[in-house]
Amino acid sequence: MITGPQCKAARTLIELSRERLSSFSGIEIGIIELFERKLDTPDDTVLATLQKALEDAGAVFIAENGGGIGVRLKFTRSEAKRISALEAEGGIVAYDDVP
16 A cells, blocks of 8 residues: 555656545545645555555556655656557557556
8 A cells, every 4th residue: 555655756746736636536635635744544445546546647656675665657748648649549449558
């Protein structure tokens, strides 16, 4: 599960306000704020919902791998634009297996 600092870092990377994250995830702003400030830890369902919303918006969470936990962007803005253009060209419909 993600940590409060990871949640805040992910929001910053993808330029998403707490209000927008709340809207996307259905989680109250106050819960998000307390979590990010390390004043409270929501239950696992709330954490999974926040993580999914952030991942859907373009964040990738990095698990402990000897160097510490972290977060990064799934794609740069230019990559996202190119992918969007390619997806609009048509062709065979298939599942996108994007890590």
